[in-house]
Amino acid sequence: MSLVKTLPLEQALNSLKLPELQRNLFSSPQWLQVVRRTYNTPIFIKYIERNGAIESYVIYSIVKNFLEWKICICSYCDYCDCYVKDAADWQAFLEDLKREYPTYRIAVRNLRDSIIRDSGLLQVLSQERFHLLDVSNPLDVVWKKTHDSFRAAVKQSERAGVKVVRCDKSGLKKFFELHLSLRKNKHRLFPQPYRFFDYIWQEYMDQRKGYLLGAFDKDGRFIGANVYLVCGDTLYYKFNTSRLDSMKLRPSNILFWEGIKLAKELNLQAIDLGSSGFEQDGLILFKNHTGAKMTNITHLGYAPPDYKYSRKIILKIMTQLFTLPWMPNFMVRWGSSIIYPYLA
Numbered sequence: 001m002s003l004v005k006t007l008p009l010e011q012a013l014n015s016l017k018l019p020e021l022q023r024n025l026f027s028s029p030q031w032l033q034v035v036r037r038t039y040n041t042p043i044f045i046k047y048i049e050r051n052g053a054i055e056s057y058v059i060y061s062i063v064k065n066f067l068e069w070k071i072c073i074c075s076y077c078d079y080c081d082c083y084v085k086d087a088a089d090w091q092a093f094l095e096d097l098k099r100e101y102p103t104y105r106i107a108v109r110n111l112r113d114s115i116i117r118d119s120g121l122l123q124v125l126s127q128e129r130f131h132l133l134d135v136s137n138p139l140d141v142v143w144k145k146t147h148d149s150f151r152a153a154v155k156q157s158e159r160a161g162v163k164v165v166r167c168d169k170s171g172l173k174k175f176f177e178l179h180l181s182l183r184k185n186k187h188r189l190f191p192q193p194y195r196f197f198d199y200i201w202q203e204y205m206d207q208r209k210g211y212l213l214g215a216f217d218k219d220g221r222f223i224g225a226n227v228y229l230v231c232g233d234t235l236y237y238k239f240n241t242s243r244l245d246s247m248k249l250r251p252s253n254i255l256f257w258e259g260i261k262l263a264k265e266l267n268l269q270a271i272d273l274g275s276s277g278f279e280q281d282g283l284i285l286f287k288n289h290t291g292a293k294m295t296n297i298t299h300l301g302y303a304p305p306d307y308k309y310s311r312k313i314i315l316k317i318m319t320q321l322f323t324l325p326w327m328p329n330f331m332v333r334w335g336s337s338i339i340y341p342y343l344a
Contacts, residue, residue: 002092002096003048003049003050003092004046004047004048004092004093004096005046005047005048005049006044006045006046006047006096006100007044007045007047008042008043008044008045009032009036009043009044009045009059012044012045012047013029016045016047016054017053017054018045018047018054018057018083019054019083020083022231022232023081023083023232024079024080024081024111024231024232024234024272025229025231025234025236025238025272026074026077026078026079026080027059027074027080027081027082027083028231030203030204030207030209030231031077031203031231032059032074033199033203034196034199034200034203035061035074035075035076035077037195037199038076038192038193038195038196038199039075039076039340039341039344040341041061041062041063041075041076041341041344042061042062043059043060043061043062043074043075044059044060044061044062045057045058045059045060046058046060046093046096046097048085048089048092048093054083055085055089056082056083056084056085056086056089056090056093057082057083057084058073058082058084058093059073059074059080059082060072060073060074060097061073061074061075061344062101062104063075063344064104065341065342067310067312067314067315067342068105068309068310069101069103069104069105070104070105070106070107071097071101071104071105071106071107072107072109072344073106073107073108073109074109075344076344077109078109078111078130078274078275078297079109079110079111079112079130079275079297080108080109081110081111081112081113082113082116084113084115084116086115087115087116087119087121090115090116090119090121091119091121094106094121094122094302098302098304102304103304103307104304105301105302105303105304105307105309106122106301106302106303107125107299107300107301108122108299108300108301109297109299109300110297110298110299110300111130111295111297111298116300117298117300121302122300122301122302123300123301123302124298124299124300125299125300125301126298126299127278127296127297127298127299128275128276128277128278128296128297128299129275129276129277129278129280129284129287129294129295129296129297130273130274130275130276130294130295130296130297131272131273131274131276131284131287131288131290131292131293131294131295132270132271132272132273132292132293132295133260133270133271133273133290133291133292133293134269134270134293135235135260135263135264135268135269135270135271136269136270139260139261139264142260142264142291143260145291146289146290146291147288147289147290147291149289150253150289150290150291153250153253153254154250154253154254154257156249156250156253157215157249157250157251157253157254158254160217160218160248160249160250161217161218162215162216162217162218162223162249162250162251162254163215163216164213164214164215164216164254164255164258165213165214165216166211166212166213166214167212167213167214167225169201169205171212171214171222171225172197172198172201172212173194174214174222174225175197175212175214175225175227175239175241176191176194176197177329178222178224178225178241178242178243179191179192179239179241180329180332180333181243181244181329182241182242182244183323184322184323184327184329184332185244185323185325186244188319188320188323189319189323190319190322190323190332190335190336190339190340191332191333191336192336192340193333193336193337193340194333195337196340197227200227200229204229204230209229209230209231210227210228210229210230211227211228211262212225212226212227212228213225213226213228213255213258213259213262215242215249215251215254215255217246217249221243221246222243223242223243223246223249223251224240224241224242224243224246224251224252224255225239225240225241225242225255226239226240226252226255226256226258226259227239227240228259228262230266230268233268233269233270234268234269234270234271234272235259235262235263235266235268235270235271235272236271236272236274237256237259237271237272237273237274238274240252240255240256252286256290259271260290271290271292273287273290273292275297312342315339315342315343318335318339319339322335322336322339
């Protein structure tokens with residue numbers, strides 16, 4: 001008889017005492033609710049109970065569509081380090097998943113869990129960069145540890161009259177308009193659906209666990225914004241956007257510096273700057289210049305024999321089409337609401 005038991009997310013959260021759910025943003029109930037509500041993603045928890053206590057558990061989502069079938073630990077997360085005691089429990093979870101979903105591949109986004117990373121149970125598929133900034137020292141010490149160019153950019157922004165304020169919900173639509181414009185016109189990517197940010201507001205900002213910092217130029221134009229979320233002792237630098245014609249005002253630098261001051265005000269210990277692709281040289285350099293330490297997120301996986309990986313050609317074609325310069329923004333929003341659930 002298997003040691004592994006399974007419950008849907010809601011039932012597990014209501015009936016089980018799951019240790020360390022707040023160990024990172026992406027395993028927290030609040031984030032999982034945002035994902036579930038936005039994308040209607042089926043999320044489950046498998047757990048192992050011994051002597052009346054939960055010793056190990058994994059959080060996973062089920063992706064089943066015309067493109068691929070996979071078990072993801074977990075969808076729409078930079079990483080998701082699960083609470084697993086040892087390699088034997090990991091093996092039990094993986095065997096249970098393979099038995100229940102024999103034709104699905106398994107994908108794990110790993111940052112700090114050396115147990116699964118070193119176990120040999122899964123293959124290494126790819127890696128991304130990850131940055132974490134220690135803000136436990138006094139503010140002046142944190143400032144001095146930033147790169148000269150970062151400090152110069154903050155001062156340049158201040159001299160230009162840029163002001164940063166904490167926005168109420170009326171600023172969310174302004175943020176989204178900039179976010180959509182930047183994703184479409186610079187990166188040729190879909191933005192997340194607006195409802196995703198609305199649910200984030202409900203789960204975080206309404207509970208005083210999230211902040212939207214907006215940057216305004218001296219004429220009062222909204223030129224950039226950062227979304228920060230709080231989980232445990234860490235501030236998560238989750239989303240950044242800015243006007244393409246405001247780069248000389250350096251809004252990203254002053255917004256991040258104000259984020260550091262926010263973390264100090266809240267007595268937090270670190271800022272999680274999230275993931276960056278190896279090819280994103282500019283983003284990696286910016287994060288390095290904040291003084292953050294860089295490590296790697298490792299994507300691990302398993303695929304059953306003869307599993308055919310989807311090339312997702314139709315998604316690529318639709319993305320290229322909907323992000324053409326002449327495409328109206330309302331069409332981009334419509335396309336995003338259709339496509340994003342397939343990007344789990």
